[in-house]
Structure formats: C-alpha cells, structure tokens
Amino acid sequence: MTISIDPQDSNTKNLQPKGWLRYFSFSLDHKVIGIQYLVCGFLFYLIGGTLASAIRIELASPMSDFMPRDVYNQVLTLHGTIMIFLWIVPVVNGAFGNYLIPFYVGARDMAFPRLNAVAFWLIPPSGLMLVASYFVEGAAQAGWTAYPPLSITTPQSGQIIWIMSVLLLGGSSIFGGINFIATIIKLRRPGLKLMQLPMYCWAMLGTSLLVVLSTPVLAGTLILLSFDIVAHTGFFNPVLGGNVVVYQHLFWFYSHPAGYIMVLPAFGLVSEILPVHSRKPLFGYTTMVFSIMGIVVLGLVVWAHHMFTSGTPPWMRLFFTIATAFIAVPTGIKFFNWVATLWGGKISINSAMLFSCGFIINFVFGGITGVALAQVPFDIHVHDTYFVVAHFHYIVYGGTVFIIFSSIYHWFPKVTGKLMSEKLGIIHFAITFIGFNLCFAPQHWLGLNGMPRRVAEYDPQFQFVNQISSLGALLMAISTIPFLVNIFLSIKNGKDSGDNPWNALTPEWLTSSPPPVENWEGEAPLVEEPYGYGKPISQEN
Amino acid sequence: MTTLDSSKEIKKNDSEASEHHEDFRMFGLITFLIADGMTFAGFFAAYLTYKAVNPLPDGAIYELELPIPTLNTILLLVSSATFHKAGKALLKNKNSDSQKWLLVTALLGITFLICQLFEYFNLPFGLTDNLFASTFYALTGFHGLHVTLGTLMILIISWQTRPKEGRITNQNMFPLEAVELYWHFVDGIWVILFIILYLL
Numbered sequence: 001m002t003i004s005i006d007p008q009d010s011n012t013k014n015l016q017p018k019g020w021l022r023y024f025s026f027s028l029d030h031k032v033i034g035i036q037y038l039v040c041g042f043l044f045y046l047i048g049g050t051l052a053s054a055i056r057i058e059l060a061s062p063m064s065d066f067m068p069r070d071v072y073n074q075v076l077t078l079h080g081t082i083m084i085f086l087w088i089v090p091v092v093n094g095a096f097g098n099y100l101i102p103f104y105v106g107a108r109d110m111a112f113p114r115l116n117a118v119a120f121w122l123i124p125p126s127g128l129m130l131v132a133s134y135f136v137e138g139a140a141q142a143g144w145t146a147y148p149p150l151s152i153t154t155p156q157s158g159q160i161i162w163i164m165s166v167l168l169l170g171g172s173s174i175f176g177g178i179n180f181i182a183t184i185i186k187l188r189r190p191g192l193k194l195m196q197l198p199m200y201c202w203a204m205l206g207t208s209l210l211v212v213l214s215t216p217v218l219a220g221t222l223i224l225l226s227f228d229i230v231a232h233t234g235f236f237n238p239v240l241g242g243n244v245v246v247y248q249h250l251f252w253f254y255s256h257p258a259g260y261i262m263v264l265p266a267f268g269l270v271s272e273i274l275p276v277h278s279r280k281p282l283f284g285y286t287t288m289v290f291s292i293m294g295i296v297v298l299g300l301v302v303w304a305h306h307m308f309t310s311g312t313p314p315w316m317r318l319f320f321t322i323a324t325a326f327i328a329v330p331t332g333i334k335f336f337n338w339v340a341t342l343w344g345g346k347i348s349i350n351s352a353m354l355f356s357c358g359f360i361i362n363f364v365f366g367g368i369t370g371v372a373l374a375q376v377p378f379d380i381h382v383h384d385t386y387f388v389v390a391h392f393h394y395i396v397y398g399g400t401v402f403i404i405f406s407s408i409y410h411w412f413p414k415v416t417g418k419l420m421s422e423k424l425g426i427i428h429f430a431i432t433f434i435g436f437n438l439c440f441a442p443q444h445w446l447g448l449n450g451m452p453r454r455v456a457e458y459d460p461q462f463q464f465v466n467q468i469s470s471l472g473a474l475l476m477a478i479s480t481i482p483f484l485v486n487i488f489l490s491i492k493n494g495k496d497s498g499d500n501p502w503n504a505l506t507p508e509w510l511t512s513s514p515p516p517v518e519n520w521e522g523e524a525p526l527v528e529e530p531y532g533y534g535k536p537i538s539q540e541n
Numbered sequence: 542m543t544t545l546d547s548s549k550e551i552k553k554n555d556s557e558a559s560e561h562h563e564d565f566r567m568f569g570l571i572t573f574l575i576a577d578g579m580t581f582a583g584f585f586a587a588y589l590t591y592k593a594v595n596p597l598p599d600g601a602i603y604e605l606e607l608p609i610p611t612l613n614t615i616l617l618l619v620s621s622a623t624f625h626k627a628g629k630a631l632l633k634n635k636n637s638d639s640q641k642w643l644l645v646t647a648l649l650g651i652t653f654l655i656c657q658l659f660e661y662f663n664l665p666f667g668l669t670d671n672l673f674a675s676t677f678y679a680l681t682g683f684h685g686l687h688v689t690l691g692t693l694m695i696l697i698i699s700w701q702t703r704p705k706e707g708r709i710t711n712q713n714m715f716p717l718e719a720v721e722l723y724w725h726f727v728d729g730i731w732v733i734l735f736i737i738l739y740l741l
Contacts, residue, residue: 111565178572186565212576217583224587224679233668233675235587241598241672246590250583 203268362398387447435475
C-alpha cells in the first residue's frame with residue numbers, strides 16, 4: 001500500500017498559516033520545521049551563553065563572590081544541559097537536517113512529516129520546563145552528567161524536572177533519528193544511488209543510527225535514576241547496596257556517542273561548504289563515507305574512557321584506550337580530506353569559508369587533546385580538571401558551533417533569498433575566533449596545573465589565567481552582536497541573492513531561493529555529481 | 542516516489558491511499574522497535590552487572606518461583622499465534638473471524654497482566670528491599686507497561702476490524718500489521734526477560 005498527500009488538493013495545506021505566522025504553527029513543511037529548530041535553538045543558545053558569562057564572571061576571582069556556591073552549581077548544570085540538549089543537538093541535527101535532507105534525497109518532505117512536527121514541538125516545552133526549574137526550588141545541581149550519588153542527595157525537585165526534560169528531549173531526538181533514517185534510505189528519488197548522496201546525508205545517517213541505538217539507553221538509565229530519587233530504590237545509591245559505576249557505564253553509553261551526535265553532522269556540513277567555496281570536488285568521497293561509518297561503529301564501543309578513574313579494571317582500560325585511539329584514524333582521514341579539498345582550490349574568503357576554516361583549526365586541536373585524554377596515565381592526571389573543559393569546548397564550540405555559524409552564512413541566501421553582509425560576517429568571525437581561543441586555550445594550562453572543573457572557587461595562583469579566559473568569554477559574548485545585527489539587517493535590506501549565489505551544484509540550490517512549498521516546481525532534479533566542480537562550464541550551470 | 546503526476550487519479554480522503562511513494566511506516570516502526578529494544582538492553586545490562594559484581598547482603602530475600610512466569614510465557618506465545626491467525630483471516634477478507642482472534646489475543650494479554658499482578662502480590666520481596674528486587678520490578682514493570690499498551694492497541698484495532706464500516710480492511714492492513722509486529726516484539730522481549738530473570 002502506498003500513501004501520499006496531493007499538494008494541490010490536500011486540506012492540510014490550506015489550513016497552514018502563511019507568512020511569518022507559520023513559524024508558530026504545527027507546520028508539516030520540513031523547511032518551516034528546520035527554521036523552527038534553528039531559531040528555537042538559537043534562543044536557548046542565548047540563555048546558555050548568558051549562563052556561561054555568569055560562570056566566567058564568577059571565575060574571574062578565586063572566591064565565590066558573584067553568586068553563592070549552590071547557585072553556581074545550578075548555573076553550571078543548566079549551561080551544560082541547555083547547550084547540549086537544546087542548542088547543539090537540535091540545531092545541528094534537527095535544523096539543518098530537516099532543511100537540507102529532503103532536498104538532498106530529491107524529496108518533497110521528510111518521510112514522516114507529522115512525527116517531525118511532534119519531534120520539534122517537544123523541545124520548547126521541555127526547554128522552558130528546564131529553565132523554569134530554577135525558579136521552583138532551584139535547578140538541578142549535579143552537572144549535565146547527573147552522576148549519583150550527587151544527583152540523589154541534592155534537592156530533588158530540580159533534579160526530577162531535569163530528568164523529565166531530558167527524557168522529553170531524548171524522545172524528540174529519537175523521533176528525529178527515525179525520520180532521518182527513513183528519509184535517507186527510503187525516500188531517495190528514483191535513480192539516485194546511495195554513493196551519490198551529498199556527504200551531509202551520510203553524516204546524518206550515521207548520527208541517526210547513533211541516536212536510535214544509544215539515546216534509549218540514557219532514557220532507561222534516567223528512569224532508574226528517578227526511581228532512586230522518588231521511590232528510594234537503590235540502583236545507584238551505594239548506601240542501599242547500589243552501584244554508581246553502573247550508572248556511569250549506562251550514561252556514557254549514550255553520552256559518548258552524544259559527542260558524535262553533536263559533531264558528525266558538523267563534519268557533513270563542512271563537507272558541503274568547503275567544495276562550494278573552493279570550487280573543487282570533495283576529496284576522497286568514498287573514504288569520507290567509510291570514515292563516518294567507522295566513527296559510528298567505534299563511537300559505540302569507547303564509552304568507558306570517561307571512567308578511567310572510576311575503578312575500571314585494567315583490561316577494560318586497555319581495551320577502551322586502544323579503541324579510542326583508533327577513532328583518530330577515521331577522524332584524521334576526514335581532516336586530511338578537507339585540507340586536500342582546499343588544496344589548490346579557487347578559494348573565496350567569505351564568512352562561511354572563514355568559519356569552516358576556523359572549524360578545521362579548532363577541531364584538529366580538540367582532536368589532538370582528545371587522543372591525549374584517551375591515554376590512561378595522562379587521563380588520570382587531568383581527569384575532572386579544566387583540561388577536559390578545554391578539550392570538550394574545542395570540539396563542541398570550536399568545532400560544531402563554528403560550523404553552525406558557517407552554515408547559517410552559507411544557507412541564509414537559500415532560506416531568505418537575500419545575501420548577508422560579508423563585512424559584518426568577517427567581524428563576527430574575527431571576534432569569535434579570537435575570543436574562543438583566548439577563552440579556552442589557557443584552560444589547557446589550568447587543567448594541567450590541577451585546577452578542578454565545576455567548582456566555584458580555586459587557588460588564587462590561577463587568577464591571572466582565569467581572567468584571560470574570562471576576557472575571551474566576554475569577546476565571545478560580544479561576537480553575537482554583529483551576528484544578530486547582520487541577520488536583522490540582511491532580512492530587512494539584504495541584497496537579492498538570486499537562486500544560486502555560490503554557483504553550487506548540490507540539489508538544494510537547483511530550485512528557487514527561497515524554495516517553493518513542495519521544494520521543486522516540477523520533478524526533482526537528479527544530481528549524480530553533487531561535487532562536480534572544476535568541470536567544463538556547461539555542467540556548472 | 543514523490544514525483545507528482547497530475548494525470549493520475551488521487552484519492553482525497555485525508556492521508557490515505559494514493560499512488561505516490563511506497564509505504565515506509567513499517568520501516569519507521571522497525572527502527573522505533575530497535576530503539577525500544579535498546580532501552581531493555583540497558584536494563585538487562587544493569588541487571589546482569591548487578592548479578593556479577595554486587596552480591597546480595599546477608600538476610601536479603603530474592604527468590605523467584607517458576608510456575609506463574611512459565612504460564613505467562615505460554616500465554617504470550619499463544620497470543621502471538623492467535624494474532625497471526627487474525628492477520629491470516631483478514632487477508633482472506635473474513636473480518637469477523639479476524640476480530641474474534643484479536644479479542645482472544647487481547648484476552649490472553651489481560652490474563653498475562655492479571656497473572657503478573659498476582660505474582661507481584663505474592664513475592665516475598667518489595668520494590669525497595671534490595672538491588673535485585675528493584676531491578677526485577679523495574680524490568681518486569683517496564684515490560685508490563687508494554688503489554689498494557691499492546692493490549693489497549695489490540696482492543697482498538699479489534700474494534701476497527703469490525704465487519705461493516707471498520708477502518709481496517711483487506712485494503713488497509715497496516716494498523717493490524719503494525720500492532721502485530723509490536724506484539725511479537727513484546728513477546729520476544731518477554732522470552733529474553735524470562736531466561737535472564739528466572740532461569741539464569
């Protein structure tokens with residue numbers, strides 16, 4: 001049996017509001033849902049960023065004088081949870097995935113449009129619930145990892161709201177993952193082979209596999225944790241005979257892949273952006289595909305490298321060290337492929353390209369510290385210090401967030417039909433890049449010298465370096481101003497971009513900008529070479 | 542596929558039945574069941590780890606008896622077969638037979654739940670008594686929740702399979718097939734659960 005809705009006659013289409021109002025509706029259009037994800041995520045980014053600024057203000061001095069210690073813990077927990085579950089995961093998967101994947105597979109929408117809308121509309125309520133928990137009895141205080149027994153002994157209401165919120169967000173993530181897998185595997189236009197798909201499809205396929213396989217484990221774990229808190233069972237409570245290490249295993253079985261859920265889509269996006277702006281085919285397409293799938297497989301079996309100080313037995317340490325070191329191979333292949341794509345290309349220095357190159361630089365640095373952290377002797381030395389904070393932010397901010405900005409600059413003309421100001425974009429990049437490195441590079445030194453993370457107070461000898469780091473955070477906060485100004489000015493008075501301002505070959509540019517409701521006026525084009533740059537001009541147009 | 546061909550006739554009754562792309566709702570459901578299975582996998586992993594590394598403290602009681610769970614296993618396996626019968630009957634366009642088999646399946650599911658509750662009330666340990674007890678209730682309870690949902694869905698589709706003006710027909714088998722797959726999945730999980738919790 002087959003199903004579909006006729007676009008001309010369906011009742012649903014007429015019920016959808018037009019204009020900006022549709023962004024507040026239960027729209028089934030994948031492009032509307034993509035923008036909903038992006039704007040919603042960005043609002044939470046501003047909240048999470050404000051919390052980050054509060055953390056850096058507090059850490060500008062060694063004593064906890066800006067806020068009390070328990071408020072610091074709440075701010076820290078909210079910052080982590082919001083940035084991961086409400087900004088990076090929804091935006092880099094949900095926003096760009098929803099907007100681009102149907103174009104890339106030559107479809108008119110996602111495989112399950114209603115499920116898609118449900119997945120998005122789970123996010124705002126659970127996010128608001130999380131933020132509101134601060135005003136009830138105080139938000140959760142146990143960090144985004146919610147390790148027991150800390151999460152069992154801190155005030156309950158905040159922790160329970162945190163669990164409910166993360167469960168809803170996990171559900172949203174799983175629904176999205178199911179949708180992406182079905183869309184990429186089943187909804188491809190006839191004649192389009194898997195190995196002709198743009199790289200972002202592969203990245204999203206890998207990411208969605210990780211989401212579907214690992215997020216449910218987190219859900220189960222959090223249900224058990226909530227039993228511990230509410231019903232006083234002893235799953236993870238040592239006082240009642242429970243085992244905290246089991247929580248850590250189950251938690252990291254999700255949360256290590258979560259790192260890849262945050263960064264694999266960014267790998268895909270950068271693989272779309274680099275070829276367009278350097279006018280060269282993506283180097284090593286096949287190796288890219290196999291690297292992504294290799295990362296997916298390896299990413300599922302390395303979780304215990306987060307637990308080298310949790311009394312893990314030696315064989316486990318050895319296995320997880322080696323498995324983690326192996327991930328450097330596919331990641332290294334991807335890195336060299338990007339560099340080779342740039343090599344000898346006709347590079348245009350614009351905001352999208354600058355952020356992508358910034359990504360490559362930051363990411364290779366974060367990757368190197370990652371390999372270092374996988375080594376047991378080194379990890380035991382810097383475990384739970386600022387070295388880990390620096391490594392993690394180099395991956396998720398220097399990596400993924402740079403790519404989110406790069407993608408916004410790259411696809412803004414697609415969404416609005418207007419060009420963004422390059423001047424403001426370059427200012428935005430410069431402040432972000434300098435601020436980011438100023439903020440997080442010194443934290444490697446702090447960590448190596450033993451400054452513990454997640455603590456409001458520290459040894460006064462670290463004050464100067466912490467102040468440099470806080471200065472960097474200030475720059476990062478300022479950097480959002482040129483970005484927001486740019487967005488608003490460009491939407492209002494931006495120059496007309498035409499349908500394909502970058503002369504790109506990937507399918508989303510082969511329709512009008514902004515695209516019509518069902519994506520294509522006629523039949524979806526068959527793009528067999530999405531990266532066929534540098535060929536005779538007749539093919540470029 | 543998604544290509545629109547306006548010359549083709551398109552049925553306009555809400556989202557059902559026209560000829561544009563193959564139906565991949567079953568594919569989506571299978572993906573979801575894999576995810577659901579991973580939740581159980583997490584619980585099983587936790588239970589087995591506790592068994593391996595956390596010995597019961599002195600005086601703690603964790604004893605399970607076999608008769609009721611064995612009966613429950615048989616009930617669920619038989620219910621899988623009766624559900625299959627319902628599908629076969631619908632294929633032959635015998636809606637009333639199909640409805641009958643579905644009701645039998647639902648009855649078996651309800652009997653399973655009653656037996657499960659009976660077992661709960663007669664066990665010598667409670668939810669918070671010890672680690673194994675907590676994990677036992679979490680696992681069987683989570684599975685019981687699945688059986689409850691499944692039974693409700695079977696009751697709904699058995700109403701929708703009614704001979705006249707029922708939504709589920711020979712032409713629209715998907716709801717029945719989807720619930721059937723879900724039900725087999727819940728059965729499969731029970732068999733694993735039975736082996737791990739009761740036999741190991």
